[in-house]
Amino acid sequence: MTRAMLRAALVAVVVSMAATGDAANDKPGEGQDLTSPVPGNPFAFIPPQCYTRTRTDGEVHNPCYTCHVRSTAPNYVNDGDLQTLYDFPDPALQNRWTNMFVDRRPAISAMSDAAIMEYVRFDNYHDGEGKSELAARLRRPPAGWDINGDGVWSGFVPDIAFNFDSEGYDVTPDGERTGWRAYGYIPLPGSFLPANGSADDVMIRLPAAFREREDGATDWSVYGVNLAIVEALIKRADVPIPPTDEAALGVDLDRDGKLGTATRIAYAFDPRNGITMSYVGKARLDLEAGRLHLAAGLFPEGTEFSHSLRYLDVSKDGIVGPAPRLKELRYARKLGWRTYSSLLDQAMNDLREEHDNPDEPEAFAGDVESGIATGTGWRYQGFIEDAAGSLRPQTYEESLTCAGCHAGTGRPTDTIFSYPRKVDAPANGWFHWGADYRLGDLPDPKRPDGAGRYATYLERNHGSDEFRANREAIDRFFPGGKSDEAAIEALATHIGAMTDPSPRRAIDLNKAYRLIVEEQSFDKGRNATIAPMDDIIWRKVKPGTATGIEQPAD
Known part of the structure; x- marks a missing residue:
């Protein structure tokens, strides 16, 4: 892995079965051939956020530090210098995330509010008995999902009930705990905030x-x-x-x-x-006995994480929260133990590879069944909606987007972003988001210098997302182009002003993403964008372009 690459039911709108690639199949998505190991975009591990314009109207913005920082061992990526330069391999200078430039406003206006809310309130994960419908389909995988044709799904079979008790434990319809445990955490500021498209949750299992x-x-x-x-x-x-x-x-x-x-x-x-x-x-x-290992900054072998991304629901009183419908179900498992020295050796090998083959894409090991191997002992896999809204496995290319951020940046701890950001209260942090526990009710976590993390992001980026496309947040925190100090200081007790969209924005974001699902154009970008971003994202970056950020921030 080179360092440059490391840095780097209810459907209201009828969807043609032909959009799934199998008009005769009564299981939407099962006719799609997902098994190709050749990505159309071999640099899909460089996300759209990395193409944001950091200089506009003479002002410099820094959303880059959320991912690219001076790392803490045993994360040896140490890529804070990427805050200062668009350091892409030459073939990746062309931005292939073309969905970021699509004007979806006419289609959003034409889509009924009632239809999209009916759609997002449908549970596409459970069957009538409260079990995983996706798991049942994977037990006899369709030919287009079965890469070696053996009739067996060799990857993760979802076994999460999404039914949590008062201690955050996942419980089956039979009353048994699955070992999965949900926890509250403060997301990194930017695209992962509900205000910018998706609600989410995370669970761990040892x-x-x-x-x-x-x-x-x-x-x-x-x-x-x-x-x-x-x-x-x-x-x-x-x-x-x-x-x-x-x-x-x-x-x-x-x-x-x-x-x-x-x-x-x-x-x-x-x-x-x-x-x-x-x-x-x-x-x-x-x-x-040496069958398990322990070290600071590393999870034990066999650790699993599951992460659902969801549409946004709007209650009768205007409260925005997670919808029943899943956009994605993401999964990670640590397959083996890597020592500090072996991780350091790999980082050094990556630097040598960058020097020898600076413009070659990384050939991540993996496929549609097994997911993507990061080279650090972890394997990542995901499931995403097909055109009709049922969950299907991600292709190899669609899963590449996980590898770049989790294994190729200086911010995560042992490739994981959320667990280091787990909260201690309420309930010792062990809960699933719901009516009693809302992200927006949590306080802004403090940095070592005492400043709030979200407040610092606003100060450095002048917006609540990498693209500064959320006009609601800009108008709230920077009315007339000037900082509203009182609004920013209020985050110290409740971060909802930054994390929660208005009902109108939530509905429009749902529609924007639904349009991408209908197109199955995830290879062109899966961010829920409403208006085209030509003025805030590069279509093509000139070699050696500087960001304007002079000193990397932590």
Whole structure:
């Protein structure tokens, strides 16, 4: 992987079955051949955000620092310099995300508000028994999904019930916990905010050993402690936990020198001086036996994440939140352990590859069934809507978009963005978004310098998204082109003014994305854009173009 590339039912509008590529098939999308390993855009891992114009009307904007920063080991991408230069391989200077230049306003106006809201309120994940319809289809994959023709789906089969209890645990219709646990987190500012198109949620699942006592019996309190230990290692900080009997676990969790009652996981990791941490339960035994590993900034092998992107619903009282319909279901699994030294060696190899083959696209290993291998021990896979709104596997090219951000930038921790940004409160952060827990009700998290992270983004970028296309946010925080300090300061207690769109904008964003789904034009960009962006995104970048950002920011 080169460094340059690393940086880098209810459908109200009738959709022709021919749009799915199989007019005779009564399962929309199953006639599509998704198995091609040759991407039309071999640089699809460079997202549209990287083509934004950072200089407009004599003013310099910096949305780049959200991803490209001086990294913390064992993330060795260390790409803060990309804030200052459009450092693309020559073939990627041409922006292939042409959906960003489409004027969708006439089609949006022609689409009924009632029709789109009926569409987004339909649950396209569950069947009539509350189980995953997609999982049932994958058990006998259509020929166009089965890359080796063996009749078996070799990738992730969704087993999430999307039914969460009071502790954030996912529960099946039979009342069994699946091991998935939802958590609240503060998204990176920019395109992932609901105000810019999609609501989302994230769940984590650790391997079975983390859910078991030393005798092998399932124990959810053990699992909760292990999740907190992993959180402490990822955040490199202490993490609060419910009062826990350390003697029963045999581990001094709060590192006070005795086995008492702990209310926090104390972070400490300095192996050169003999300072490390431990899991609890069966995971502790597996750690001691070398079957599992532990290090600051790294998840244990076998860790899984699932991430749903959803349309936006609007309640009767005008509150915008996640809709039942999924746009995408994304999945990541850590297949093996990589040490600090092996990750550093790979980063050095990437630099050598960039020098030797600066304009060659990275040949990420993977396919439609297995997803994309990042080269860092992780594999990413996704499912996305077909033309009629049912979920289908992403193509190899569609999955490339995951690899660039997760494995090719300096911001994430062990390729993951969300868990380092998990909140501690309410409910210790273990909840699924809903009426009781709303993203907009959370406070702006603080940077090390004490400033709010969202407030800092507004100060540096002068808008709430990378493209500065959200006029609602610009008018709210920069009326007349000047900062409204009171509006920005109010984010300290509630970030809703930045995260939540108006009902009108939410409905229009739903329509814009639905049009892309009907076209199945994800290879041209999947951002929910309303108006063309010729004046704020480059169609083609000249070699050596500077961004105007003189000093990289953290």
